[in-house]
Amino acid sequence: MHPIYRLLHPYFRYTMEINAFAREKLINAGGIIESCFSAGKYSMLFSFVVYDQVWRFDMEALPADLIRRGLAEEDPNAEHGLKLAIQDYPFANDGLILWDAIREWVSDYVNHYYPHTSTIEDDKELQAWWTEVRTVGHGDKKDEPQWPVLNTHENLIQTLSTII
Template sequence: MAVEDKNSEHGLRLIIEDYPYANDGLLIWSSIKQWVTDYVMNHYYASSNEVERDEELQAWWTEIRTVGHADKKDAPGWPDLKTKQDLIDIVTNIPWTASTHHAAVNFGHYAYAGYYS
């Protein structure tokens, strides 16, 4: 777990500093975020107004929240998609969750859980 902290190296401060995957995970998080930032800022959207007016992008985000996560669609905490920074934050989380985070919370437990199989 990490919280935003502008003074930390990767813009995030670890809650549990001695978690074995945390520091490596932050390196991957930073790489993903940098790539997404470069793409969104330099190659795709010239302004935040374009993000907010992009009907296909807004429909995609609505579908993720209301169809893909229908059981959580009314839960608090869903970010708005109105600015380029909103888009960067959302798109950074998708590959992070599907790759590094998933691997850290599942595969790291094999040695313990596999012993009891």
């Protein structure tokens, strides 16, 4: 089994089941979202428009998300490298502790299995998986410049940490 598969498997294990349940109960026509949200039958349309205009993979990691939403700014001298706009914000405070732990774990893992940058670039299975994520999983956004290239330890670590 591929080492990246082994790393990500626990995080994807029930994804298909959860997504099927969501399609059946939450996001279907007349489902919970349409019946409970004030936008009614237009709720999913609004969600699609927001996804189309706002979603970027490179902005999904917690630190980048906090910065994008104006809740933090980069500060190399601050804890986690961020100065929070709201000091008592449990989502950010606790989330950044988890983010750092995930990133450290992924960093150790990647550095163990990929001792040299060339081993990342030459891993055809890894590169094919990442191509499929971008071109099939997000085919509507496949040509956008937001996608990292998996050619360095830092890019691979950031990508895997974001996914987790």
